[in-house]
Amino acid sequence: MAEETSLEDFLDAGDESEDEEESGASAGDDTTEPESEASGSEASTDAVDPAVTTYAWSPDGAACAECGEVVERRWTQDGHLVCGACKSW
Numbered sequence: 044m045a046e047e048t049s050l051e052d053f054l055d056a057g058d059e060s061e062d063e064e065e066s067g068a069s070a071g072d073d074t075t076e077p078e079s080e081a082s083g084s085e086a087s088t089d090a091v092d093p094a095v096t097t098y099a100w101s102p103d104g105a106a107c108a109e110c111g112e113v114v115e116r117r118w119t120q121d122g123h124l125v126c127g128a129c130k131s132w
């Protein structure tokens with residue numbers, strides 16, 4: 044087994060959106076700067092656009108976690124990579 048899990052590790056790391064860098068862009072008042080408390084505890088739900096789907100591209104094809112179909116493109120669903128047919132859109 045020479046295959047490594049670097050691809051999935053990369054996807055997990057790349058999932059961290061940097062959209063929250065937008066600080067002080069539209070401050071109407073000149074009140075005190077909003078502290079990190081404004082984003083709440085679960086910032087990830089706010090930062091991820093629901094329209095954006097994380098998918099993995101495997102040029103040689105990879106097996107779907109649900110049906111085992113070997114496809115080039117898989118999407119993440121419940122922490123697994125599944126093919127388009129198994130993905131719940």
Ligand SMILES: [Zn+2]
Nearest residue numbers: 107110126129
């Ligand atoms: Zn499938």
